[in-house]
Amino acid sequence: MLARALRTARVGFWLGWQVQSNWTDPFLFFVYSIARPLGGTLILVFMFYVVAGGRRGPMLDFFVVGAALWPVVVWAMQGLAWGLLEDREHFKTIAYIYTAPVPFWAYLVGRGLASAVVALPATVLTLTVGTAVLRVPLILSPDRLPALAAAFLLGIAGLVAVGMTIVGALFLISGEAWRLPDAVGQGLYLLCGAVFPLTVLPGWLQPLTRLFPVTYWLEAMRRILLPAGAVHSIPGLGDRAVPGALLLATGLWVLVAGLAYAAGLARARQKGILDASTGY
């Protein structure tokens, strides 16, 4: 069962990569994959310098790391949802894929991971430019690498879980379904401390921010990559508590995703709308 799921995910990954990238040559694709994230980062950098009058400060480091990681959030999470929508609405192949003897969820996970890979050049380039040009004091010492790798992989698992939860809803949504992944992305951008510390949000919104693995993932990555004394998004949480919170939130979301996926799929099959193209 596991071997079949892994094989399906691998094939889904390959297909997702082809869909994402084979419309142009590798150089143009590289430019395409970095232009939007880099544009988003530079908006924040200019906002910072306009207010700070040209002086740098710890908030700039906070912006750069958050903006560098954000494309991974968007692409990994939305990749699953777009995979489903493209197959259903655009290529109209969902019936053939679903009826193939492969676990459909594993295929979607593969599609999502292919999207996450598209985001990586932008992340690496943003961090490199941030260090070289904006003098962001990134720490990439060998003793921090295991923690960095563990946090990164856990974050990806959390993002896939959020994406799978969206897929569960998309099974049942028509019409404007294309925009739901965007809406969730925008909501998380606001609620997960992507570009500002969560302490800035009104008190009544703060408990909501603690529900998402993305919140803890961004916080964990910042605490690993930036030196002590950097701006924290959740100052009340100790350095040792953040990975634990990330693990707990990810575990919970994997459960939620499993339930949402199964429930959405079952209902869509009952209603006979699994492959119903809605005419976007």
Place this chain on the structure above:
Amino acid sequence: MRVRRVWYAVRGRAYPRTVGAAREPSWIFYDLALPILGVLAFVFVYRALGAPPQFTGYVIMGGATVAFWMNVMWNMAAQFYWEKHQGNLELYMMVPCGLVPILLGMAAGGMLATTVRAAVVVAVGVLLFQAPLAVSSWPLFALIFALGLVALYGLGMFFSSLFLLWGREAWHLVSLLQEPVYLASGFYFPVRALGMWVGMVASLIPITLALDGLRQVMFPAFHRGLLPLAWEVAGLALLAVLFPVLALRMLRFMERLARQEGRLSFRW
């Protein structure tokens, strides 16, 4: 007779953008909530930086402008991509009015609906954050807004012609023109911060001059514009003529090329 056909086509294509939209009310959530979420995030960025309240006004105006840019890019420029997929493009080509009235209908409906959405974004932003938005001259505001809309939707028509020939490539181009355009046009900060020459190049995008001009009218004491206001209005007037004319020529050229190469009905 021809004028009446054109009018029917414009009215018919504007219908789904205005009256017809009421049949799928989920747009109310997506078209209003999404720009507002973006606005909120950038307002909190400025709050984290301890910026003066005028910057909140910048962000609210930028957020409202995003609604127009998204409408022009996705519902004007990329619309022919969806129409190809649904098989409507061939039908458009066959009806005896041409593509331009159909695009004008899209633009008219889009302008109306998006103006309502942008007004809601501004109203919510002002109510939530008490942003200091005050118009110093309504006639100037209306003039810049109208010129900006004509130039912007002209640009949308220009881009739409690309979809007659290309599919995925043009779709990805439109997808690309988001954050880089928000950056170059100074959606969330004064465009002057990019430097005079970068700002001048970015002024080829009508939103750059329109947004900077509107900010000069709304924050006369605080905002340092890229150019004197009269120059920006003149530049916008030029773009409002240039883009529709270019769009007409480009549509004619691309249609001929697409027919010659047999790519009008290519879906991918």
